[in-house]
Amino acid sequence: MMVRISAWLTVGMVAAVIAVPAKADIAIGAVVPLSGASATQGEDQRRGIELAVDEINAAGGVLGQPLKVIVEDSGGRPPSALDAAKKLVAVDKVPAVIGEYSSGITLPIGQYLVQEGKLHVNIGSSSNKIRDIGPTAFSVIGLEAVSSKFSAEDVAAQGWKNIVIVGPNNAYGHGMAEGFKTEFEKLGGKVVSTLLYTEGQTSYRRELQQAAQYKPDAFIYSAYGKDGALINREAFELGVNKTPWYAIYFSMCTADSKPEYVVGQYGMDLNYIGPDGKSYEEAYKKKYGADFKTSFSGYGYDAVKIFAAAANKAGSVEPQAVKAALIEVGKDYPGATGTITFDAERQRSYQPYLKLKKTETGMDVR
């Protein structure tokens, strides 16, 4: 019985594959985590991509044809991500693939794409190892060194000397903590403790109480989704928030938190008030009826937009031509996440971040 069902299912799927019609429109691929532990970020990346596609097609598409981004789920699993990347390259014949979120997936799919001579645009991983992927790989997100330097200087400027870092125990958290510590200690500060919490717990009271025992001048933290909301709430409830808190990617850390919990926090975030950024934020709110869930949607948006601009400039979607055009376009390109300029290794060399402080009445730009 079950055999027959699964056999028919397989036959149906194979038939479906063969029946896929040849597409006239221009397609590129994206691999993001729509399920698994990073599904929230992946969904936000997808939203950014979707907004860019809407906007590009409303303005006439790429090279006069509509643009399509084939979004594949990585499930947060490297084998599935590689399935998806190979499908996009070998079957859909896309010239470029953007993604993923976690460095452990971005690295292997990036390396595969480079081997195949396709373009890869990193929109979510900040590990410094991304720099070495290869000659057709780009990053529209500033790697660790870029954001750490900015936030370490900002923290030092507040006069805080002894700080505790709080971050998730994953690739992002490890990179953030390590990067910040290096830069902050160069400036004469001291990281008295680094607390990497396990994501998805029902409470972070114990971690917070451990951190509070160090009596630091400030807590530097980064967290997303439910963890961020819970940490802010419990820090407020335990009174740990009487010490200053500094959020790396403010809107992501406080997305689900009530304002009462996070009043008085300092932080830094992507620049969404540039010429393109403000309209992007409004378009996002209009389409999804909510504030940014994470800081990652903007990179998906920028990656698609900058690809479209480069393809239009090159007059083709052939990877080498687009690569050359991308290097040209990527000089002071006005992105939603701020000005994008690629360095000699095609990584984003500089990102204009905002310095923020939450007050009773709203968010102040310091």
Place this chain on the structure above:
Amino acid sequence: MSEFALHVATIAALYAMLALSLNLQAGFAGLINFGQIALFGCGTYGAALAFSHALGPLAGFALGLVLVVLVALLFARLGRNLGADYWGIATLSIGEILRTIATNEIDITGGAQGIGGIPALFDTGSPLSGRLILFAVVLAALIATWFAFRRLTQSKFGLSLRLLREEPQLAAAFGYDLDGLRRRIMLAAALPAALSGFLFAHYLTFVGPDQLFASETFVIWTMVVVGGLGSHAGAVIGAIVVQCLFALVPFAKDAFGLPSEFVAAMRLVLIGGGLIGFLLLRPQGLIPERIGGVRG
């Protein structure tokens, strides 16, 4: 297209080795291992640690073997006085503890960021021919495992395994050394799992703790249950069917214009639904276990 097919075949063959290994434990000896992915992880981290210490792949393979022998012996030791379901939970916990260590010991394992840039095993100048040779090696390893396991289970040893599964107390009463049996079966099953991990690491070029989530173990379980517990051919067929379905899901999405969120749920439905559907409707799997056929 052929490039994609080669990839799916390589991954399917790597998983088939894991499925054969799990099937030997669960299907023949009744050892419900929920920490199977930890055995695989010994192989991946063996390759990665050797690479990060500038040792060759041979050293990596040896390190993987040392690690996997230790973990397998620990699993076997735990099995001494536990029922099958309890042992499953124990192995699940050990798998999680090992993953936690791999995530936290940044100085040794690279932490959550893992170890990248592991070179392909066969550098022939063109990536495609390298991948073809790797596939041939994986296939050879799979076939070798299959034959070795078949010989093992058709021997007297195989009979004692089934006795261990069906009537452990009777086996003990007959004078079988249950601890020794369990140890040997775990060691035999652990080697191809580690080899699969080692080859996977060199295929993917990246090793990290995210590859060791407990959910990966359940993917392997689905393969074994779909194929048929207690059947070597079943484990291999199950791995191929599940991996092909996984690979086809995105095409179904394109063809029917489904939103990409459904693809995410679809993968869970395939694993969960496949498991439960087969357990309920066809518990013997696609290729049922052959009863008898034991040569003395």
Place this chain on the structure above:
Amino acid sequence: MIPIIIDIVLRTGDIALAAVALSAGYSLVKFPNIALMQYATVGPFLAYLFASWGAPLVAAALAACIAVGLIAVLLNITVFDRLLKSGSAIAMIGSLAAGMLFTAALLVTAGPDSRHFDFPVEAPLNVFGSPVTGPQLLAVAISLAAFVLLAALLFLTDIGRCMRATATNPDLARATGIDARLVVRVIIFLSGVLAALGGIGIAVKGELNILMGQDLMLPVFAAAILGGLGNPMGAIFGALVIATAETLAATLNFGPLIGKAFLFIPANYITAASFLILVLALLFRPHGLFVNEVKRV
């Protein structure tokens, strides 16, 4: 000291209800039901849904618990009873698969984002110098009330006596005229209700999202096994042991012992504490802390 005790109590509350549910279910249906962890996820989501339709929180929670209880009974009749014939391990794998289907259903209907019940922000109350919030007290009260009611049911009512009799010796119970099927259904219903209530307790003072059940699994299993699977009241004690171990591991400063200012067990190992206790318990006390007889489990 007081904050540590408060943390232990709160953490115990988080895992105890699901652990009691697991143990109670096991007393009559002999397999560890992994799908219970998903009942603890579905419960708060249903309560959240009902509350968003305008139901008052108590009514929404009650309705959600009953709904989950019914789902549990239904699943038991249609799936687990049949799988159990092939052995407890097969039934456990089936319950794991059922759990995945719940996750898939929630992923499609509710999405991966976390939510929280909308309580007004209040300054925390002062309990012996430590801050405690209203929702936290509420969650603890829910757990306590559930334990008292369960104990009363098990030890003071006829149906409770039947349950204990069936758990101890099903054949004898049937011979004395107890309707064993009904008794099993009642206890499965109760285990669903308790798991859902446990999830709601967590959601009330924190957040709810589709991964919460999965994250609870190992601590809950550790608590239930420590208390002796099949012994619901023992599970509460097991939860207390796990909560104490985790909390002490997190907050004790070992620095002064070796003449340094600070030395903590790294926070990223705290969750491993319950896994380790589980493995140690299975190695040395597989029947739980309360059983002395030596036999295979």
